[in-house]
Amino acid sequence: MTRTVLVTGGAIGIGRAIADDLAQDHDVAIVWHRSPPQGLPDDTLAIQADLTKEGACADIVEKLIAHFGRLDVIVNNAGAVRSTPLDSFDAADQHALLAVNVLAPADLLAAALPHLQSGAAVVNISAVNAVLPPKGAALFGASKAALNLWTRAMAKELGPKGIRVNAVAPGAINIAENPRPAGLTELFVKETALGRIGTPQDIARAVRFLASDDASFVTGEVLTVSGGYRL
Template identity: 55%
Template sequence: MKTALVTGAARGLGRAIAADLAQDHHVAITWRGTNPASLLADHPDIAAFQVDLADPGATAALPRKVIDRFGHLDLIVNNAGSILTDDAENYDAKTVETNFNVNVNAPMGLVAAALDHLQPGAAIVNISSQNARMPAMIAHSYSASKAAVDTWTRIAAKTLGPKGIRVNAVAPGAVNTPEATRPEDVTEMIAKDTALGRLATPEDIAAAVRFLASDAAAGITGIILDVNAGYRL
């Protein structure tokens, strides 16, 4: 059975991804502020590590913890994210630093720390955002950080391909989660701009991650897969 590490999986998209993978993987997750008790109640075999991914030391130690628990590591899903808002008129260095540390530095450091443990056939799936290409007016540094994730995904795919390691990303559009649901009128407004007439769901994102991590996608690396129900086609 393969082992997957999903960061930031106590709630939201990360929880959906971890729950989906737990059907046929050993799963380890990280959490920082939200206790994953409800996820663990449903999936007691999941290993949960409380980690501040902005701390490079904690990130570097994480792959070893997973391997000590399950013996190997086959899939990393870099889901944890910081979505602090800012704009050109209200620049705040701390906001920019936090967004980039969690969204860019942490995944890069985690993958670097895991490389000695990843075998040919391993996969990395980064969670990007449609804001990388359609930046949000009140999320300058968040949007920029996700654009950096997209670029790093492609660079890592080129670098790690000769090692037999695939690197891809999923870019969700607007998604309602149990913890963060938009008002009905806002949801309907966004849905009208999609080809499918609805928002993508957490399960849609989880299914895309599962595909990119699977042997069915063995010939796919370096792509950014939009999962947004055809937003603004």
């Protein structure tokens, strides 16, 4: 039976690469907020939603189940990246960042849990900044550190149900829709053991592994996919 995957933030960038990769042999639904998806396969379900709004996650799951009848894999890719220097602290802005990066994955998993069977998998998209604090963006790093801890906690909580929960922590990834300046890319390349910047497809392949039965005895792990950034 074909498995069904839900990818949040699946319209562009890393999320789109994950959705396209898994669509080769899965039924796929994506959630998008501000960037309408272009050129999706006809059988991909696209749901527009703001994950931080009350009731949004339950509505997403309801629509997916009505369309596909099952849910097997959740990829929590949607996230916010913001500069958060302390000397210009904006409480509302920081609450919004935490709502997307930490609370939305929890809300979505809670809404989906009644539909997840043994063998289901959750893959959260973290960042190397969870352990390498970004200057001027401390709360972003803290939000990803919280996501890593939540990943391990959910693996422990849901393991008895046969549900695996892991994360992928990308390093520097260049996204076609929002490429880094050449100079900044060069700096990242110099700090990376493999001598290149990452691609969204690098992350998609890692997600495919963690979502698959090949990783059936892997849970509670954070897989760093950074090319050896800052070793």
